[in-house]
Amino acid sequence: LRDVFNEFERKQRDFYFIKGNHDAASLSLHKFLYEEFADHNLNGRIVTVGNSGVRVAGLGGVFRGRIWFPQSASSASTINFRSPADLLKSTPRHERVENGLPLKHRETIFPSQVEHLSLQGSADVLVTHEAPSTNFNGFFALDKLANDLGVSLIVHGHHHTSNEAILNHKIAVKSLALAEAWSSKCPEKEE
Secondary structure (H helix, E strand, C coil): CHHHHHHHHHCCCCCCECCCCCCCCCHHHHHHHHHHCHHHECECEEEEECCCCEEEEEECCECECCCECCCCCCHHHCECCCCHHHHHHCCCHHHCECCECCHHHHHECCHHHHHHHHCCCCCCEEEECCCECCCCCCEHHHHHHHHHHCCCEEEECCCCCCEEEEECCCEEEEECCCCCCCCCCCCCCCC
């Protein structure tokens, strides 16, 4: 992967990634992705890609019941830890990794991260690891985030199935299968 990333950089190609649920399997992998290639991490931010002006928002990671599991509107309000800092305060020192969160929770989605992303303005596309509610295992919080950002397309992975759906009669949803490559015309920007 380092060779691929370095080749993209050498050719001055834009590339971005988001967190998955195996990206903190080891400290070395976590450092590779989130320190060595931090500029390409789309998680929690919006970037304008290509010459078309398309704005892409990214939210990687997974929801965990111990933190927040917003699969429905009612469960969205049940928050055990609002931010990584809140969890770190209650994490015993012996469970911390390099005085930070345990690796598992470095790929956890916290309410503060979703809130921060929703306040960054509008986007055309939302790229997530978890699925919105169009998937049986999807999350209401992602529906709300997509609406808050005003996106016309959500692209997600994690469930390893290729599928297309429509959310709220207006947002296209593309689920990617395991290792699926997919290309689509970006949503047209209004002048």
